Amino acid sequence: MQSNEMDEFLNAMADVKPIGQQDKRCAVSGSGKPSEAQIARRKAAEACFGGEQDGVSDAAMTLVDPDDPIGFARDGVQHGVYKNLRLGKYQIDARLDLHGHSVVEAKQTLLQFIKDCQRCEVRTALVLHGKGRQSSPVKGMLKSCVAHWLPQISEVLAFHSALKVHGGTGAVYLLLKKGERQKADNRERHQKR
Template sequence: MARRRTLRPDEEELWRAVARTARPLHSHPMFVKSVEAAAQFTPDPPKAPAKPRLPHFRLGEKAQTAARHDLAPALQTGLNDAPLQMDARTHGKMTRGKLLPEARIDLHGLTLAEAHPELIRFVLNAQSAGLRLVLVITGKGKRGVDTGPIPQRMGALKHQVPQWLRLPPLGPAVLQVTEAHLKHGGSGAYYVYLRRR
């Protein structure tokens, strides 16, 4: 669609002279009024250009603030932000490594397909045996070959196990999940505090 431009004063005067001599094709009052309105039309004054939303930027200049695009927060942040479901005193002892896990499972080296049923079996058996604190060792993971444009997270089990522990059938059995103390595996293991049956 063509943009309408404003008329210069000499063009506007010419337009009015032509509009005065024009005769309507039809004698209908609507057409007569439109021709008269066109003859009396005066365009609006030009508007000032809009102010740019972004500050001026020259090629080669460094950005003022570096935008960080973190689509998924760190795993530790998600676990720490989870509401505390258990006794605060017991939780403090657990995170400081003062409570000893009553059972442990090592998922190190297993694939996701192998680890998921093992984790379900272990947690449900531990809860039925009356255990409260168990240790799930996932390992920290190793960096694989990153060939794509989207960065891959390190440690598939490390990121998947907390999700499995929130979903059924394990969700109703688990009260709290936190990262283990350094003497029990640190960021490569999780404390899983179970509900009583």
């Protein structure tokens, strides 16, 4: 710095006092009471806890906006397979409509639906969860729960929000693991080559 600039700087800083090092507490503004929005989010999260006896945890759930697409693919799911699922190119073999279900009912219904799909060797299914624009106290609660539960279910290989014709962001396509008979048929087909 030139002496002219240094003089200006020192003049500007003349009345500045150093911050004391002895007090390291941080002042937080606010009343300490949670806001109505925070209370609503807590209640919604508590409503989502249905226990973990089914192996599907509700902890650390992230809320999803009603219009946001959701998706997931396990490691090993080929990019082309996931792309075809996302584009709705697979035949839908089963449907589940969760409209009107409570969070606890929806969880049990979804788990039973996936078990039934596995038993019947369904590979691709459609789950209608709704967008949740009118839900209260939190918008998109059921959609958020479905997006949180599905990756935890080992039978689910991938899922993605559906095309508009099938429900758009209020529904998801599911890609499920092959059943034992399907695996045996596949092995037999590949051994003939």
